[in-house]
Amino acid sequence: MVDVKKKAAELLSSEAVKVIIGYTEGTGGKPRAAFIQNVADVEKLIFNSQCVMNLAVYLTKAEIKKLGKPAIVAPVNVLRAIIQLAFEVQIQESDIVVLGITPDEKLVEFQSFAAIESYLEDFKMELDAKEKETLAKISGMSLEERWAYWTEELSECFKCYACRAACPMCYCHKCAVEQNKPQWIPVAAHQLGNMEWHIMRAMHLAGRCVNCDACHNACPKGINLNFLTKLMLADAQEQLGYTGPTLKEGNLLSTYNPNDQENFIK
Protein backbone atom coordinates (compact mmCIF):
# COMPACT_ATOMS: atom_id res chain seq x y z
CA MET A 1 0.00 0.00 0.00
CA VAL A 2 2.96 2.29 0.66
CA ASP A 3 3.92 2.56 -3.00
CA VAL A 4 0.29 3.05 -4.04
CA LYS A 5 -0.06 5.93 -1.60
CA LYS A 6 3.26 7.39 -2.71
CA LYS A 7 2.25 7.26 -6.35
CA ALA A 8 -1.17 8.74 -5.53
CA ALA A 9 0.43 11.64 -3.63
CA GLU A 10 2.82 12.18 -6.52
CA LEU A 11 0.02 12.30 -9.06
CA LEU A 12 -2.01 14.71 -6.98
CA SER A 13 0.83 17.06 -6.15
CA SER A 14 2.02 17.20 -9.75
CA GLU A 15 -1.59 17.82 -10.77
CA ALA A 16 -1.36 14.93 -13.21
CA VAL A 17 -4.74 13.90 -11.82
CA LYS A 18 -7.36 15.78 -9.84
CA VAL A 19 -8.85 12.94 -7.84
CA ILE A 20 -7.86 9.49 -6.61
CA ILE A 21 -10.67 6.95 -6.61
CA GLY A 22 -9.83 4.36 -4.00
CA TYR A 23 -11.05 2.53 -0.92
CA THR A 24 -11.16 3.99 2.55
CA GLU A 25 -12.41 3.04 6.00
CA GLY A 26 -16.21 3.12 6.11
CA THR A 27 -18.73 2.64 8.88
CA GLY A 28 -19.13 -0.73 10.57
CA GLY A 29 -15.69 -1.85 9.50
CA LYS A 30 -16.75 -2.00 5.87
CA PRO A 31 -14.63 -0.18 3.32
CA ARG A 32 -16.22 2.46 1.15
CA ALA A 33 -15.18 4.44 -1.90
CA ALA A 34 -12.99 7.47 -1.39
CA PHE A 35 -12.51 10.40 -3.72
CA ILE A 36 -9.29 11.98 -2.61
CA GLN A 37 -8.49 15.45 -3.88
CA ASN A 38 -5.84 16.60 -1.38
CA VAL A 39 -2.39 15.13 -0.96
CA ALA A 40 -2.85 15.11 2.81
CA ASP A 41 -5.81 12.73 2.52
CA VAL A 42 -3.85 10.08 0.61
CA GLU A 43 -3.08 8.42 3.96
CA LYS A 44 -6.76 7.50 4.25
CA LEU A 45 -6.46 5.01 1.39
CA ILE A 46 -6.77 1.38 2.43
CA PHE A 47 -6.88 -1.97 0.71
CA ASN A 48 -7.88 -5.36 2.07
CA SER A 49 -9.88 -8.43 1.15
CA GLN A 50 -13.09 -6.63 2.06
CA CYS A 51 -12.62 -4.07 -0.70
CA VAL A 52 -15.03 -5.84 -3.03
CA MET A 53 -16.87 -2.88 -4.49
CA ASN A 54 -16.09 -2.28 -8.15
CA LEU A 55 -14.71 1.26 -8.28
CA ALA A 56 -14.86 1.32 -12.08
CA VAL A 57 -18.53 2.17 -11.68
CA TYR A 58 -17.50 5.77 -10.88
CA LEU A 59 -15.55 6.28 -14.09
CA THR A 60 -18.74 6.80 -16.06
CA LYS A 61 -20.64 8.87 -13.50
CA ALA A 62 -21.09 12.52 -14.41
CA GLU A 63 -20.61 13.65 -10.79
CA ILE A 64 -17.15 12.08 -10.64
CA LYS A 65 -16.14 13.14 -14.14
CA LYS A 66 -16.82 16.70 -13.03
CA LEU A 67 -14.00 16.46 -10.46
CA GLY A 68 -11.40 16.19 -13.21
CA LYS A 69 -9.05 13.49 -14.38
CA PRO A 70 -9.06 10.52 -11.98
CA ALA A 71 -6.56 7.91 -10.97
CA ILE A 72 -8.23 4.70 -9.90
CA VAL A 73 -7.03 2.05 -7.49
CA ALA A 74 -7.69 -1.13 -9.41
CA PRO A 75 -7.66 -4.74 -8.24
CA VAL A 76 -8.34 -7.37 -10.89
CA ASN A 77 -12.13 -6.97 -11.03
CA VAL A 78 -11.76 -3.22 -11.60
CA LEU A 79 -9.14 -3.83 -14.29
CA ARG A 80 -11.54 -6.14 -16.11
CA ALA A 81 -14.27 -3.54 -15.92
CA ILE A 82 -11.86 -0.91 -17.27
CA ILE A 83 -11.07 -3.08 -20.28
CA GLN A 84 -14.75 -3.69 -20.97
CA LEU A 85 -15.59 0.01 -20.58
CA ALA A 86 -12.68 0.92 -22.84
CA PHE A 87 -13.93 -1.52 -25.45
CA GLU A 88 -17.37 0.05 -25.24
CA VAL A 89 -15.74 3.48 -25.73
CA GLN A 90 -16.91 4.73 -22.35
CA ILE A 91 -13.39 5.66 -21.23
CA GLN A 92 -10.28 6.72 -23.13
CA GLU A 93 -6.72 5.90 -22.27
CA SER A 94 -5.90 9.58 -21.78
CA ASP A 95 -8.86 10.12 -19.44
CA ILE A 96 -7.64 8.03 -16.52
CA VAL A 97 -4.59 6.79 -14.67
CA VAL A 98 -4.81 3.20 -13.52
CA LEU A 99 -3.09 2.21 -10.30
CA GLY A 100 -3.23 -1.56 -10.38
CA ILE A 101 -3.05 -3.24 -7.01
CA THR A 102 -2.24 -6.86 -6.22
CA PRO A 103 -3.94 -8.78 -3.39
CA ASP A 104 -0.80 -8.18 -1.28
CA GLU A 105 -1.15 -4.44 -1.87
CA LYS A 106 1.69 -3.98 -4.35
CA LEU A 107 1.39 -1.27 -6.99
CA VAL A 108 1.24 -2.29 -10.65
CA GLU A 109 1.58 0.59 -13.07
CA PHE A 110 0.10 0.47 -16.55
CA GLN A 111 1.14 2.64 -19.46
CA SER A 112 -1.78 1.62 -21.67
CA PHE A 113 -5.01 -0.34 -21.74
CA ALA A 114 -3.21 -2.93 -23.85
CA ALA A 115 -0.80 -3.43 -20.93
CA ILE A 116 -3.77 -4.05 -18.63
CA GLU A 117 -5.13 -6.56 -21.08
CA SER A 118 -1.92 -8.54 -21.19
CA TYR A 119 -1.64 -8.36 -17.38
CA LEU A 120 -5.14 -9.86 -17.14
CA GLU A 121 -4.09 -12.86 -19.21
CA ASP A 122 -2.69 -14.29 -15.99
CA PHE A 123 -6.10 -13.96 -14.35
CA LYS A 124 -8.49 -15.94 -16.49
CA MET A 125 -12.08 -15.05 -15.81
CA GLU A 126 -13.43 -18.38 -14.70
CA LEU A 127 -16.01 -19.50 -12.20
CA ASP A 128 -14.54 -21.11 -9.11
CA ALA A 129 -15.55 -24.53 -7.82
CA LYS A 130 -18.08 -23.12 -5.36
CA GLU A 131 -19.81 -21.03 -8.00
CA LYS A 132 -19.92 -23.97 -10.38
CA GLU A 133 -21.39 -26.10 -7.63
CA THR A 134 -24.21 -23.63 -6.99
CA LEU A 135 -24.92 -23.35 -10.72
CA ALA A 136 -25.01 -27.14 -11.00
CA LYS A 137 -27.29 -27.35 -7.99
CA ILE A 138 -29.85 -25.01 -9.52
CA SER A 139 -29.52 -26.50 -12.99
CA GLY A 140 -30.03 -29.94 -11.49
CA MET A 141 -33.48 -29.07 -10.18
CA SER A 142 -36.60 -29.88 -12.15
CA LEU A 143 -38.24 -27.17 -14.23
CA GLU A 144 -40.91 -26.57 -11.58
CA GLU A 145 -38.35 -26.45 -8.81
CA ARG A 146 -36.24 -23.93 -10.69
CA TRP A 147 -39.27 -21.73 -11.28
CA ALA A 148 -40.20 -22.01 -7.61
CA TYR A 149 -36.63 -21.32 -6.54
CA TRP A 150 -36.37 -18.12 -8.56
CA THR A 151 -39.83 -16.79 -7.79
CA GLU A 152 -39.02 -17.33 -4.12
CA GLU A 153 -35.52 -15.88 -4.37
CA LEU A 154 -36.64 -12.83 -6.33
CA SER A 155 -39.71 -12.22 -4.19
CA GLU A 156 -37.34 -10.49 -1.76
CA CYS A 157 -36.47 -7.89 -4.37
CA PHE A 158 -38.08 -4.51 -3.83
CA LYS A 159 -36.55 -2.97 -6.90
CA CYS A 160 -34.17 -0.52 -5.30
CA TYR A 161 -31.89 -1.01 -8.32
CA ALA A 162 -28.81 -1.06 -6.09
CA CYS A 163 -27.56 -3.89 -8.31
CA ARG A 164 -27.76 -1.56 -11.27
CA ALA A 165 -26.13 1.35 -9.44
CA ALA A 166 -23.23 -0.82 -8.28
CA CYS A 167 -22.59 -2.36 -11.69
CA PRO A 168 -19.83 -0.75 -13.75
CA MET A 169 -21.48 -2.00 -16.94
CA CYS A 170 -24.89 -0.46 -16.18
CA TYR A 171 -23.96 3.03 -17.28
CA CYS A 172 -26.88 3.83 -19.59
CA HIS A 173 -28.33 7.23 -18.76
CA LYS A 174 -31.72 5.95 -19.71
CA CYS A 175 -32.32 2.39 -18.61
CA ALA A 176 -34.91 0.25 -20.37
CA VAL A 177 -36.47 -0.52 -16.99
CA GLU A 178 -37.60 3.09 -16.71
CA GLN A 179 -39.06 3.19 -20.19
CA ASN A 180 -42.81 3.55 -20.05
CA LYS A 181 -43.64 3.84 -23.72
CA PRO A 182 -43.87 0.91 -24.00
CA GLN A 183 -43.64 -0.25 -20.41
CA TRP A 184 -41.27 -3.20 -20.71
CA ILE A 185 -41.00 -3.92 -17.02
CA PRO A 186 -43.93 -3.39 -14.63
CA VAL A 187 -42.96 -0.81 -12.03
CA ALA A 188 -44.31 -2.54 -8.92
CA ALA A 189 -41.97 -4.83 -7.01
CA HIS A 190 -44.25 -7.73 -7.77
CA GLN A 191 -43.18 -11.14 -9.00
CA LEU A 192 -43.61 -10.24 -12.65
CA GLY A 193 -41.73 -6.98 -12.44
CA ASN A 194 -38.97 -8.57 -10.38
CA MET A 195 -38.66 -11.57 -12.67
CA GLU A 196 -38.57 -9.51 -15.85
CA TRP A 197 -36.17 -6.95 -14.39
CA HIS A 198 -33.68 -9.63 -13.43
CA ILE A 199 -34.03 -11.43 -16.73
CA MET A 200 -33.44 -8.20 -18.59
CA ARG A 201 -30.49 -7.28 -16.39
CA ALA A 202 -28.87 -10.66 -17.00
CA MET A 203 -29.44 -10.48 -20.76
CA HIS A 204 -28.10 -6.96 -21.05
CA LEU A 205 -24.99 -8.06 -19.17
CA ALA A 206 -24.45 -11.21 -21.21
CA GLY A 207 -20.86 -11.19 -22.40
CA ARG A 208 -20.26 -7.85 -20.64
CA CYS A 209 -20.43 -8.85 -16.99
CA VAL A 210 -16.98 -9.04 -15.40
CA ASN A 211 -18.18 -11.32 -12.60
CA CYS A 212 -17.15 -8.93 -9.83
CA ASP A 213 -20.26 -9.66 -7.70
CA ALA A 214 -20.73 -5.96 -7.00
CA CYS A 215 -24.47 -6.42 -7.68
CA HIS A 216 -24.79 -9.15 -5.09
CA ASN A 217 -22.72 -7.25 -2.54
CA ALA A 218 -24.86 -4.16 -3.06
CA CYS A 219 -28.15 -6.03 -2.73
CA PRO A 220 -29.77 -5.16 0.62
CA LYS A 221 -31.57 -8.49 0.54
CA GLY A 222 -28.57 -10.58 -0.44
CA ILE A 223 -30.39 -12.07 -3.42
CA ASN A 224 -28.37 -14.53 -5.49
CA LEU A 225 -28.95 -12.40 -8.56
CA ASN A 226 -25.28 -12.67 -9.48
CA PHE A 227 -25.88 -16.30 -10.36
CA LEU A 228 -27.97 -15.22 -13.31
CA THR A 229 -25.00 -13.40 -14.76
CA LYS A 230 -22.70 -16.22 -13.71
CA LEU A 231 -24.86 -18.60 -15.70
CA MET A 232 -24.58 -16.31 -18.70
CA LEU A 233 -20.82 -16.36 -18.26
CA ALA A 234 -20.67 -20.14 -18.00
CA ASP A 235 -22.94 -20.56 -21.03
CA ALA A 236 -20.97 -18.04 -23.06
CA GLN A 237 -17.69 -19.78 -22.26
CA GLU A 238 -19.05 -23.21 -22.92
CA GLN A 239 -21.15 -22.59 -26.00
CA LEU A 240 -19.71 -19.52 -27.67
CA GLY A 241 -16.07 -19.72 -26.64
CA TYR A 242 -16.16 -16.47 -24.70
CA THR A 243 -13.01 -15.82 -22.69
CA GLY A 244 -13.47 -12.47 -20.96
CA PRO A 245 -13.25 -8.76 -21.59
CA THR A 246 -10.92 -7.80 -24.41
CA LEU A 247 -10.07 -4.72 -26.43
CA LYS A 248 -9.92 -6.62 -29.68
CA GLU A 249 -13.02 -8.61 -30.41
CA GLY A 250 -16.59 -7.42 -30.43
CA ASN A 251 -19.00 -7.89 -27.57
CA LEU A 252 -20.38 -11.37 -27.28
CA LEU A 253 -23.84 -10.42 -28.55
CA SER A 254 -22.81 -7.76 -31.03
CA THR A 255 -20.68 -10.19 -33.00
CA TYR A 256 -21.27 -13.68 -34.27
CA ASN A 257 -19.55 -16.70 -35.66
CA PRO A 258 -21.14 -18.28 -38.75
CA ASN A 259 -20.53 -21.64 -37.07
CA ASP A 260 -22.34 -20.88 -33.82
CA GLN A 261 -24.32 -23.85 -32.60
CA GLU A 262 -27.90 -24.16 -33.73
CA ASN A 263 -28.95 -27.60 -32.59
CA PHE A 264 -32.11 -26.09 -31.11
CA ILE A 265 -33.24 -24.52 -34.39
CA LYS A 266 -35.45 -26.50 -36.72
Next chain:
Amino acid sequence: MSEFEPKIVAFVCNWCTYAGADLTGTSRIKYATNVKIVRFPCTGRIDFMLLLKAFGEGADGIIISGCHPNDCHYTSGNFHARRRWVMFRGLMNFMGIDTRRVQFSWVSAAEGAKWAEIVNTTVDEVRELGPYTDYKKVADYLETEVTNG
Protein backbone atom coordinates in the same frame (compact mmCIF):
# COMPACT_ATOMS: atom_id res chain seq x y z
CA MET B 1 -65.19 -29.03 -21.74
CA SER B 2 -63.66 -28.89 -25.19
CA GLU B 3 -60.12 -29.94 -25.86
CA PHE B 4 -57.42 -27.43 -24.96
CA GLU B 5 -56.41 -25.32 -27.94
CA PRO B 6 -53.00 -23.75 -27.45
CA LYS B 7 -52.41 -20.12 -28.28
CA ILE B 8 -49.20 -19.76 -30.26
CA VAL B 9 -47.49 -16.49 -31.07
CA ALA B 10 -45.07 -16.48 -33.98
CA PHE B 11 -42.44 -13.77 -34.30
CA VAL B 12 -41.21 -13.97 -37.87
CA CYS B 13 -39.01 -11.95 -40.17
CA ASN B 14 -40.49 -10.05 -43.06
CA TRP B 15 -38.21 -11.38 -45.76
CA CYS B 16 -38.21 -15.13 -45.34
CA THR B 17 -40.65 -16.69 -42.92
CA TYR B 18 -43.43 -14.16 -43.44
CA ALA B 19 -43.16 -14.70 -47.16
CA GLY B 20 -42.91 -18.44 -46.54
CA ALA B 21 -46.10 -18.36 -44.50
CA ASP B 22 -47.71 -16.43 -47.33
CA LEU B 23 -46.65 -19.16 -49.71
CA THR B 24 -48.25 -21.74 -47.43
CA GLY B 25 -51.53 -19.90 -47.96
CA THR B 26 -51.20 -19.39 -51.69
CA SER B 27 -50.23 -23.04 -52.05
CA ARG B 28 -53.50 -23.90 -50.26
CA ILE B 29 -51.71 -25.92 -47.60
CA LYS B 30 -53.86 -26.27 -44.52
CA TYR B 31 -52.34 -25.78 -41.09
CA ALA B 32 -53.38 -25.16 -37.53
CA THR B 33 -55.13 -21.85 -36.92
CA ASN B 34 -53.72 -21.49 -33.39
CA VAL B 35 -50.90 -19.32 -34.52
CA LYS B 36 -50.89 -15.52 -34.46
CA ILE B 37 -48.13 -14.13 -36.62
CA VAL B 38 -46.26 -10.96 -35.73
CA ARG B 39 -44.10 -9.61 -38.54
CA PHE B 40 -40.67 -8.14 -37.85
CA PRO B 41 -38.13 -6.55 -40.16
CA CYS B 42 -35.58 -9.18 -39.13
CA THR B 43 -35.03 -11.88 -36.50
CA GLY B 44 -32.22 -9.69 -35.23
CA ARG B 45 -34.88 -7.17 -34.32
CA ILE B 46 -36.84 -9.52 -32.05
CA ASP B 47 -36.20 -8.46 -28.47
CA PHE B 48 -36.11 -11.22 -25.87
CA MET B 49 -38.55 -9.20 -23.77
CA LEU B 50 -41.22 -9.85 -26.39
CA LEU B 51 -41.16 -13.54 -25.56
CA LEU B 52 -41.80 -12.73 -21.92
CA LYS B 53 -44.57 -10.33 -22.91
CA ALA B 54 -46.18 -13.03 -25.02
CA PHE B 55 -46.10 -15.52 -22.15
CA GLY B 56 -47.41 -12.86 -19.80
CA GLU B 57 -50.30 -12.15 -22.15
CA GLY B 58 -51.27 -15.79 -22.15
CA ALA B 59 -49.37 -17.43 -24.99
CA ASP B 60 -48.88 -21.16 -24.48
CA GLY B 61 -46.16 -21.42 -27.07
CA ILE B 62 -43.95 -19.23 -29.20
CA ILE B 63 -42.41 -19.69 -32.63
CA ILE B 64 -39.42 -17.60 -33.66
CA SER B 65 -38.53 -17.92 -37.29
CA GLY B 66 -36.45 -16.15 -39.89
CA CYS B 67 -34.08 -16.52 -42.79
CA HIS B 68 -31.64 -19.39 -42.99
CA PRO B 69 -28.03 -18.54 -42.11
CA ASN B 70 -26.39 -16.59 -44.96
CA ASP B 71 -29.82 -15.64 -46.33
CA CYS B 72 -30.47 -12.63 -44.11
CA HIS B 73 -31.77 -9.60 -45.98
CA TYR B 74 -29.54 -7.50 -43.71
CA THR B 75 -26.60 -9.89 -44.09
CA SER B 76 -26.15 -10.84 -40.45
CA GLY B 77 -29.32 -10.18 -38.44
CA ASN B 78 -30.11 -13.86 -38.08
CA PHE B 79 -26.56 -14.65 -36.93
CA HIS B 80 -26.89 -12.08 -34.18
CA ALA B 81 -30.33 -13.42 -33.30
CA ARG B 82 -28.99 -16.97 -33.10
CA ARG B 83 -26.38 -15.95 -30.54
CA ARG B 84 -28.99 -14.11 -28.54
CA TRP B 85 -31.22 -17.18 -28.49
CA VAL B 86 -28.34 -19.41 -27.39
CA MET B 87 -27.92 -17.16 -24.37
CA PHE B 88 -31.59 -16.52 -23.75
CA ARG B 89 -32.60 -20.16 -23.94
CA GLY B 90 -30.02 -20.98 -21.30
CA LEU B 91 -31.32 -18.24 -19.04
CA MET B 92 -34.98 -19.19 -19.50
CA ASN B 93 -34.18 -22.79 -18.76
CA PHE B 94 -32.14 -21.82 -15.68
CA MET B 95 -35.02 -19.74 -14.34
CA GLY B 96 -37.57 -22.45 -14.90
CA ILE B 97 -39.31 -20.97 -17.92
CA ASP B 98 -40.33 -23.84 -20.17
CA THR B 99 -38.13 -23.75 -23.29
CA ARG B 100 -40.07 -26.63 -24.83
CA ARG B 101 -42.69 -24.00 -25.54
CA VAL B 102 -40.35 -21.90 -27.63
CA GLN B 103 -39.61 -23.21 -31.11
CA PHE B 104 -36.87 -21.64 -33.18
CA SER B 105 -36.72 -22.31 -36.89
CA TRP B 106 -35.40 -21.12 -40.21
CA VAL B 107 -38.10 -20.95 -42.88
CA SER B 108 -37.27 -19.43 -46.23
CA ALA B 109 -39.70 -17.74 -48.61
CA ALA B 110 -39.78 -20.95 -50.64
CA GLU B 111 -40.58 -23.24 -47.72
CA GLY B 112 -44.35 -22.93 -47.42
CA ALA B 113 -44.67 -26.60 -46.57
CA LYS B 114 -42.02 -26.39 -43.89
CA TRP B 115 -43.90 -23.51 -42.25
CA ALA B 116 -47.08 -25.55 -42.10
CA GLU B 117 -45.17 -28.43 -40.59
CA ILE B 118 -43.44 -26.23 -37.99
CA VAL B 119 -46.77 -24.75 -36.90
CA ASN B 120 -48.52 -28.10 -36.80
CA THR B 121 -45.84 -29.87 -34.80
CA THR B 122 -45.47 -26.94 -32.40
CA VAL B 123 -49.21 -26.84 -31.83
CA ASP B 124 -49.25 -30.60 -31.20
CA GLU B 125 -46.31 -30.42 -28.81
CA VAL B 126 -47.74 -27.51 -26.86
CA ARG B 127 -51.17 -29.17 -26.76
CA GLU B 128 -49.44 -32.13 -25.16
CA LEU B 129 -47.76 -29.86 -22.58
CA GLY B 130 -51.05 -28.18 -21.69
CA PRO B 131 -51.74 -24.52 -20.95
CA TYR B 132 -48.77 -22.49 -19.75
CA THR B 133 -50.04 -21.18 -16.45
CA ASP B 134 -46.82 -20.53 -14.51
CA TYR B 135 -45.92 -17.30 -16.22
CA LYS B 136 -49.51 -16.19 -16.73
CA LYS B 137 -50.25 -16.59 -13.04
CA VAL B 138 -47.38 -14.29 -12.19
CA ALA B 139 -48.43 -11.80 -14.85
CA ASP B 140 -52.08 -11.83 -13.89
CA TYR B 141 -51.58 -9.51 -10.95
CA LEU B 142 -51.76 -6.65 -13.41
CA GLU B 143 -55.44 -7.42 -13.74
CA THR B 144 -56.37 -9.01 -10.46
CA GLU B 145 -54.52 -7.04 -7.82
CA VAL B 146 -54.85 -3.41 -6.91
CA THR B 147 -51.42 -1.86 -6.66
CA ASN B 148 -50.48 1.64 -5.63
CA GLY B 149 -53.95 2.15 -4.16
